Amino acid sequence: MNSEHDECAGDTAGQLSDGGRTDPATETFVAHRNLLFTVAYEMLGSAADAEDVLQETWLRWTGVDLGTVRDQRAYLVRITTRQALTRLRTLGRRRESYVGSWLPEPLLTSPDVAEDVELADSVSMAMLLVMETLAPTERAVFVLREVFDLGYDEIAEAVDKSPAAVRQIAHRARAHVAARRPRGVVSLAETRDALDAFQRATETGDLQGLLHILAPDVVLVGDGGGVKKAVLRPIVGSDNVARLLTAGLGRVTGAASLRPAQVNGHPALILRLDGVLDTVLAVRIDDGLITGLYAVRNPEKLSHMERETALRR
Structure with missing residues (x-):
């Protein structure tokens, strides 16, 4: 353990x-x-x-x-x-x-x-x-x-x-x-493919690439807890979300790294700035498109991202 x-x-x-x-x-x-x-x-x-x-x-x-x-x-x-x-x-x-x-x-x-x-x-x-x-x-x-x-x-x-x-x-x-859960079970491969496409598009500032992988009604939710800057209200719509992401990541310096990780049993992305964990980005996928983006930035919520947590049924 x-x-x-x-x-x-x-x-x-x-x-x-x-x-x-x-x-x-x-x-x-x-x-x-x-x-x-x-x-x-x-x-x-x-x-x-x-x-x-x-x-x-x-x-x-x-x-x-x-x-x-x-x-x-x-x-x-x-x-x-x-x-x-x-x-x-x-x-x-x-x-x-x-x-x-x-x-x-x-x-x-x-x-x-x-x-x-x-x-x-x-x-x-x-x-x-x-x-x-x-x-x-x-x-x-x-x-x-x-x-x-x-x-x-x-x-x-x-x-x-x-x-x-x-x-x-x-x-x-x-x-x-x-009535509210994801519409079907998404395979790890499907999630990984969507995240790979998302990561490539965000790292290169490819607005069209983002629009291709985001669902039209995608929702971006950010959690900074009042400690870190984050969107205070959910951002809705692929165009709004894509432009926010390309603008935000475009300001990130070369000391940033976006890497895949297993978060809550699913592929996700971790953003580090100068080697320090900054954001955990989890996704919801329906029918091959990203319908939900969940960006956790509140430092108080990131302490369990340095070591694996054992979950059991």
């Missing part, structure tokens, strides 16, 4: 019982921690907040009598979900005062995340933004049911609803997401 969120319970792994062996509670928590982080991250869209949720989960887990727990994995998921729900409601109020557009925190992910198509789809920038439009309980139910395939009874315990109510919520959330 080599990601920064491993430090969240880093001390937990070091809590050893007599004889130098890890105690059962710690072993179980560490074994499921990447799964729990993924649950929290999908619910919150923030790695930093997901780490805080894991720490809270750990503190509660240490007070549990393991002898009374029938399914330890399910129990941990339930604790994590409840903590994430509490934080999600708080975050909603905090994001109302966020400067400019809010985007999820990007993660540098390993190739195995991309190989799990359903997991990669669920943590993509586009899908996380779709899930932002769900109410907190709807989001929790959608994540636990559609991504992690938990039973309605398990989900009901996690969100304090009846199984019948959870079924209704799941149906409503599924329909809501289906």
